[in-house]
Amino acid sequence: MADADRAELYKALADATRRIILDELSEQNGQTLFELCGRLTSKHGLGSSRQAISQHLDVLESAGLVETRREGRYKFHHLDTTPLRAIADRWPTPPEKETPRCGST
Secondary structure, eight states, rough: OOOOHHHHHHHHHHHHHHHHHHHHHHOOOOOOOOOHHHHHHHOOOOOOOHHHHHHHHHHHHTTTTTEEEETTTTTEEEOOOOHHHHHHHOOOOOOOOOOOOOOOO
């Protein structure tokens, strides 16, 4: 992944509203803009306009975190976690060490 792509990914993840959108797509993938706006309002109390949420979705799509599919006049948004692997690959976590228990030798 190129540095410019990484920068776009980090920019997309930096915004709390975009992270909530990703959470919602993780919970229920393939939502329309209308469905997402309803869930963001009812579950999270976000009063953002559809235009604002659409702009957030554009940023997420540019970062590769959201893919869209058109079906007639509806546009469905799907989560794609593939770009997140670049973060995990860049800073891999070491395997967890087993902690000795009290009284064991």
